[in-house]
Amino acid sequence: MAIEHPTSQIGSLVSPFPHSKEDHVDADISVDVTSAPASVDGQAPAATVFELQGLEVHYGPFRAVRDVDMHIRKNEITAFIGPSGCGKTTVLRCLNRMNDVIPTARVGGRVLYHGIDLYGPEVSATELRRRVGMVFQRPNPFPKSIYDNVAFGPKVNGVRSKSDLDDIVEKSLRGAALWDEVKTRLKSSALGMSGGQQQRLCIARAIAVEPEVILMDEPCSALDPIATARIEDLMQEMKDTYTLIIVTHNMQQAARVSDRTAFFTTEVNPESDRRTGTLVEFARTRKIFSNPADERTEQYVTGRFG
Amino acid sequence: MSVVVDTAVSSDAAVVTLADLAPRRSWRNTKSSLMSALMGLAFLIVFVPIVTLVFTVVSKGAGIVFADFPAWFTDRIPVRGREVGPGMGPAIIGTLLITFTASVLAIPLGILGAVYLNEYGKASRWAQIVRFMSSVMTGVPSIVMGLFVYVVFTLRFGLSGFGGALALACLMLPVVIRSTEEMLRLVPDHLREASYALGTSKSRTIATVVLPAAFPGIVSGCLLAIARAAGETAPLFFTIGIVTETNPNVFSGPNTALPAQIYSNAFTIFDGAKERAWGAALTLIAITFFFTVTARVVTARIQKKR
Numbered sequence: 001m002a003i004e005h006p007t008s009q010i011g012s013l014v015s016p017f018p019h020s021k022e023d024h025v026d027a028d029i030s031v032d033v034t035s036a037p038a039s040v041d042g043q044a045p046a047a048t049v050f051e052l053q054g055l056e057v058h059y060g061p062f063r064a065v066r067d068v069d070m071h072i073r074k075n076e077i078t079a080f081i082g083p084s085g086c087g088k089t090t091v092l093r094c095l096n097r098m099n100d101v102i103p104t105a106r107v108g109g110r111v112l113y114h115g116i117d118l119y120g121p122e123v124s125a126t127e128l129r130r131r132v133g134m135v136f137q138r139p140n141p142f143p144k145s146i147y148d149n150v151a152f153g154p155k156v157n158g159v160r161s162k163s164d165l166d167d168i169v170e171k172s173l174r175g176a177a178l179w180d181e182v183k184t185r186l187k188s189s190a191l192g193m194s195g196g197q198q199q200r201l202c203i204a205r206a207i208a209v210e211p212e213v214i215l216m217d218e219p220c221s222a223l224d225p226i227a228t229a230r231i232e233d234l235m236q237e238m239k240d241t242y243t244l245i246i247v248t249h250n251m252q253q254a255a256r257v258s259d260r261t262a263f264f265t266t267e268v269n270p271e272s273d274r275r276t277g278t279l280v281e282f283a284r285t286r287k288i289f290s291n292p293a294d295e296r297t298e299q300y301v302t303g304r305f306g
Numbered sequence: 307m308s309v310v311v312d313t314a315v316s317s318d319a320a321v322v323t324l325a326d327l328a329p330r331r332s333w334r335n336t337k338s339s340l341m342s343a344l345m346g347l348a349f350l351i352v353f354v355p356i357v358t359l360v361f362t363v364v365s366k367g368a369g370i371v372f373a374d375f376p377a378w379f380t381d382r383i384p385v386r387g388r389e390v391g392p393g394m395g396p397a398i399i400g401t402l403l404i405t406f407t408a409s410v411l412a413i414p415l416g417i418l419g420a421v422y423l424n425e426y427g428k429a430s431r432w433a434q435i436v437r438f439m440s441s442v443m444t445g446v447p448s449i450v451m452g453l454f455v456y457v458v459f460t461l462r463f464g465l466s467g468f469g470g471a472l473a474l475a476c477l478m479l480p481v482v483i484r485s486t487e488e489m490l491r492l493v494p495d496h497l498r499e500a501s502y503a504l505g506t507s508k509s510r511t512i513a514t515v516v517l518p519a520a521f522p523g524i525v526s527g528c529l530l531a532i533a534r535a536a537g538e539t540a541p542l543f544f545t546i547g548i549v550t551e552t553n554p555n556v557f558s559g560p561n562t563a564l565p566a567q568i569y570s571n572a573f574t575i576f577d578g579a580k581e582r583a584w585g586a587a588l589t590l591i592a593i594t595f596f597f598t599v600t601a602r603v604v605t606a607r608i609q610k611k612r
């Protein structure tokens with residue numbers, strides 16, 4: 001695997017990454033006792049949240065994804081990119097066991113969350129999902145008031161006191177950069193909001209239960225560019241508190257917001273005509289977009305394929 | 307047209323005159339007006355019987371209902387048919403009590419059954435059997451349901467309002483199951499997923515997301531079932547008997563209800579009794595109308611809140 005030195009200058013490539021967090025990376029390294037090279041790819045660092053080992057998912061007899069190995073780190077934004085049908089959503093939904101809801105889905109390999117095998121017999125998907133939240137492709141607020149949408153998760157988790165709930169609702173809505181727009185109409189229906197507001201409400205709803213990780217499956221694909229920009233800014237702010245994993249169709253978005261990027265693609269199966277997705281390359285976003293190790297990645301990011 | 311397209315000519319050709327936009331006399335337009343006329347006719351066909359029915363019942367029944375008000379609602383039913391004048395209190399109370407008891411029996415059971423079918427059983431064998439049985443039950447004539455309750459309940463415990471409520475509950479149950487299942491099916495899966503993603507268990511999701519989302523539809527289905535049950539005559543004959551005094555205890559002793567009174571009073575040769583039959587019919591229509599309107603208002607309120 002390629003080793004990248006974060007201090008190395010790739011002058012011409014800095015500008016497309018306005019949010020690139022050089023400082024952040026340096027800080028990480030200074031914490032490391034060893035002066036060990038900034039080995040950002042490959043080795044498992046202390047701050048690994050998820051570790052996927054030979055992950056493979058079948059829907060019935062159809063193998064949708066195979067051989068996904070990666071480490072996802074705390075307080076970073078990891079982006080999944082790739083052509084449609086390559087299994088980005090499928091892999092993402094393995095991380096909070098959302099695939100359990102699909103009767104035909106079967107997960108093979110291992111998904112470790114802080115070293116715990118998520119598909120082990122003693123893991124409760126419900127407990128897991130309190131720690132690993134999710135924002136979906138289409139905004140899906142409950143047909144309830146704005147307040148009740150945000151208060152839903154905390155209530156389920158046993159928060160009863162009205163004043164505690166008020167505080168959580170305000171904090172979460174502020175966290176999703178929505179408070180100022182809705183503070184005067186908390187009791188009105190969530191369905192009366194714009195698409196972008198609904199999606200930020202879904203983010204507020206997810207952070208109200210104080211998860212560690214938030215998974216986002218193409219959170220901006222149903223939104224206009226202005227709403228998209230707001231959510232991208234929000235992701236940058238959220239990264240200090242949460243670990244974000246986003247699926248995106250939009251390479252510019254991955255380049256703008258993420259620290260690391262995983263590129264997936266599909267391969268023709270020898271035994272059937274359906275295509276199976278697989279992970280091609282996982283590295284720092286700057287590297288994926290400037291100097292990818294794999295030819296397929298290069299073709300994809302330069303727009304010659306997919 | 308020449309092969310060489312002159313730009314001036316082509317822009318001329320693009321000019322649209324008002325005549326181009328005028329409606330064309332075509333078969334399509336004729337068909338459209340024909341269909342509109344047919345729809346108007348269909349509306350009349352539905353409208354005329356309803357108006358005639360309401361007009362007849364009101365003109366023949368209002369007199370006795372409002373004669374020395376509120377005697378109709380409080381007085382006992384005259385024992386002799388030839389007696390003239392109001393008194394339907396026992397039947398009004400009987401109808402309300404028996405229908406209420408039937409609803410208490412059928413609605414919770416029916417909703418739970420529908421929740422099982424749509425959320426747990428789905429396409430499993432057992433669920434298919436339950437679904438089939440409930441549709442068979444829908445087709446059972448009400449008089450047969452009355453006979454059934456007569457054999458299993460009334461023969462042992464004697465005539466009582468509760469027997470009538472059992473028979474009505476048997477008639478309501480499949481209606482409640484079917485309409486509720488239909489409404490639950492309409493709740494989109496993305497709402498369930500949104501709830502699971504917050505760490506909510508399946509049962510909690512059903513209670514706090516699925517049922518509330520389907521609530522307006524479930525309410526109107528149930529009220530329809532209640533309105534239907536309130537008008538049933540045949541099953542009550544075997545099970546509640548027919549008395550002329552109020553029996554507030556549904557669990558023991560014979561009772562009476564409006565449909566039974568309509569039937570028995572209409573089949574006499576006395577004008578006094580016949581007038582009471584019209585009055586009872588008007589009262590019954592008013593009660594069912596009240597339920598239906600309440601249902602609409604409640605549903606509209608809830609939907610507006612979202």
Ligand SMILES: Nc1ncnc2c1ncn2[C@@H]1O[C@H](COP(=O)(O)OP(=O)(O)O)[C@@H](O)[C@H]1O
Nearest residue numbers: 059064083084085086087088089090091102277
């Ligand atoms: N519920 C499902 N049942 C069967 N096949 C599915 C299901 N969901 C996804 N797939 C298949 O799995 C493959 C990967 O899908 P997905 O993860 O949605 O890809 P992506 O999000 O990258 O577009 C596709 O071939 C898709 O048809």
Ligand SMILES: [Mg+2]
Nearest residue numbers: 088089090247
């Ligand atoms: Mg997808």
